[in-house]
Every structure is written in C-alpha cells, then in structure tokens.
Amino acid sequence: MKARLVLEDGSEFEGEHFGAPISSAGEVVFNTGMVGYPETMTDPSYAGQILVTTYPLIGNYGVPSLENTSRDEVHPLYESSRIHIRGLIVSSLSVQHSHWSAVGSLQDWMTKSGVPGLTGIDTRALTKRLRERGTMLGKLVVDQDITLEDPNTWNIVADVSINKPVLHEASGEKKVVLVDLGAKNNILRSLLQREVSVLRVPWNYDWTNEDVDGVFLSNGPGDPKFCTDAIGIIRKGFDLGIPIFGICLGHQLLALAGGGDTYKLKYGHRSQNQPCIEVGSSRCYITSQNHGFAVNERSLGSDWIPWLFNANDGTNEGIKHRTKPISSVQFHPEACPGPTDTNFLFDNFVRTLDHETTSA
Numbered sequence: 001m002k003a004r005l006v007l008e009d010g011s012e013f014e015g016e017h018f019g020a021p022i023s024s025a026g027e028v029v030f031n032t033g034m035v036g037y038p039e040t041m042t043d044p045s046y047a048g049q050i051l052v053t054t055y056p057l058i059g060n061y062g063v064p065s066l067e068n069t070s071r072d073e074v075h076p077l078y079e080s081s082r083i084h085i086r087g088l089i090v091s092s093l094s095v096q097h098s099h100w101s102a103v104g105s106l107q108d109w110m111t112k113s114g115v116p117g118l119t120g121i122d123t124r125a126l127t128k129r130l131r132e133r134g135t136m137l138g139k140l141v142v143d144q145d146i147t148l149e150d151p152n153t154w155n156i157v158a159d160v161s162i163n164k165p166v167l168h169e170a171s172g173e174k175k176v177v178l179v180d181l182g183a184k185n186n187i188l189r190s191l192l193q194r195e196v197s198v199l200r201v202p203w204n205y206d207w208t209n210e211d212v213d214g215v216f217l218s219n220g221p222g223d224p225k226f227c228t229d230a231i232g233i234i235r236k237g238f239d240l241g242i243p244i245f246g247i248c249l250g251h252q253l254l255a256l257a258g259g260g261d262t263y264k265l266k267y268g269h270r271s272q273n274q275p276c277i278e279v280g281s282s283r284c285y286i287t288s289q290n291h292g293f294a295v296n297e298r299s300l301g302s303d304w305i306p307w308l309f310n311a312n313d314g315t316n317e318g319i320k321h322r323t324k325p326i327s328s329v330q331f332h333p334e335a336c337p338g339p340t341d342t343n344f345l346f347d348n349f350v351r352t353l354d355h356e357t358t359s360a
Helices: 037-041 106-113 123-133 185-193 228-240 249-257 344-352
Strands: 002-007 012-019 024-031 049-053 087-090 116-119 136-141 166-168 175-179 197-201 214-217 244-247 261-278 284-296 304-310 316-321 326-329
Touching (some): 012 087, 024 087, 024 284, 087 123, 106 116, 123 261, 185 197, 214 344, 228 249, 249 316, 249 326
Parallel strands (some): 244 326
Antiparallel strands (some): 261 284, 261 304
C-alpha cells in the first residue's frame, strides 16, 4: 500500500506503508540514533510526534514482549507501557528480525498498537529539509486525508502522566517523589537500583506536603509553559530545603519556576551523541537527548549558575542553585537508549539525600 508524508510547507514524500492502516498527524522530528527504536518509540517525550530515523535500517532485531504490562509497572525493556509516537518513517524496514529477546516484528507491533509507518523514502533528504527549515507539522496519509495537528498547542504532559500516586518500595531508608511528566521507566529503575523508594505522582500533584527526602522531576513532551500547575508547585518546593533534581522537561520547569524563560529550538536535540561540556572545565560528556525546547540561561536570576552547555550550539544543558541543593540537566542521564556517561548523576542525587538541609 502506498502512503505519503505531507509537510506543512507543502512538500511530500511518497513510499510504502507499514504498521497500522490509518492516517496520523503531528510534529515531524528526526533522531540520529543508530539503535534503540523500542525504547525511543515508548518514550513519552515523543508523544504527538512523527519520528524520522536517520539510521537507514530499522527493525532488524524485532521487539520484546509488552504483554501484561500496565501503565504503572516498570517494564524491564521498554520505557513505558505503549508506543507514544504518532508515526514512524524509515528509509528501509527490515521485514525479518533476529534477537534472543524478540517476540515479534516491528511491523506487527505497530499494527497492533495502531501506529502507522512509512518506508522507502529518502530520509536523508527529509532530515536535511527539517534541519534547514526547522521542525514542521506533518501528516502521514495512509487511508484518508486528515488535517495537521500541533501537539505544542495544549498540555500534552497531562495525556502521558499517571492518574494517581504509585509507591515503588525499595530496601533502603530514603524515599523520593518522582514527578511524572512523562517519565521513562529507566528513571525508576535507576533510583530503585540505588535502594531508594519512589513515590511516583501525577504532573500536577502537590508533593510539598509529602514526607520525603528529595524530589526528582522527570522528562516529558511538549511546551513546558503549559505546565503552570507543576511550575507553581516546584516554586513552592524551593523553600522545603530538600534536594530537587530535574532532567529534560523537568530541567525546563525548574528554570521557569526559578524565574527563567524557555524557547523553542529550530529542530531540537534528538540523538544519542550530544556533547555537553561542564562550565569552567574541558570535560565533555556524550549524552542522550530528546527535546524541542531549551532554557534561556540569560533569563535566570543571580541565584542560578549555568552548569553545562552543548558543544554543538552552545545551548544550556544544566543549571544549579547557588545555595540550595537544587539542580537540573537537559539531557537523559538514565539513557535507554544511549551512552551512560552521566549515570553518575543519580549517585550524586542519592548522596545529597543523606545530608541534612534547612530551608533558606
């Protein structure tokens, strides 16, 4: 079956359809990672987006099982309990697959999940267009034509967050709140592996009255400025004197709560090889990233200091509070997929839980 991708600038790319036989619309973005399509496709940060993979061959190792997995469980191989992308565009789809953990093909998984795909197009030319003109809205037209849809015009975080608090207990004495803004499972895994119990709460849950040792702000999709409830709660939490750490969307919300500003990038950072340099040093970390918005560090007040910056474009990659145990990074230290260069940030966060802090 033929299908086509139609961009908002009028350009079209025609190829072969795979996956669910339905049309879909969203924001068209590209990811330059070579592996990790199951983790990427189940990352809630991709909600509302049509994903283009620059690596040419996708599907060759199939997909592991997702059966009997609820929204609240920590699946050992996926980053959530379902696919979040609106569509997948690849240069060449591998019809056959081979891997010890595979229980099915990428195509069958997408068909069962109601997600369409497009293969057989020049993804290099499509990526160059997105780099030159910026991220665009698009529609993957399969069975019938549909209208364009912009996921950045509403609070899409509310669509991917959990509905009620869930406690994940560990053997240690420490307990933290994980604000689920679209949290990846490996954030939970990383904290539980360090024997920290985790109270996972909805994006707009007021955690300031919880008896916990720290707060972790997760990743998530969309424009951070729609999360006004979460921003207000974070601002109130600054005075609790407990450690707060944010990643990705959590980083942006932390900056907004601290009086800073955010802006939309031309085509975002979506890859597994983003170089981030620590301010005041020559130390560079290779990081996994997936975001379309960034923090304007010039908008931050004197209470905040830049921590890291992107070696490619100079954008902010981390901030720290001058006097309080509050910090955040734009990248994904939990990886999945990607390098684990910055996994030590979880150890640093857990160590801060052992220190007595007082509100300023």
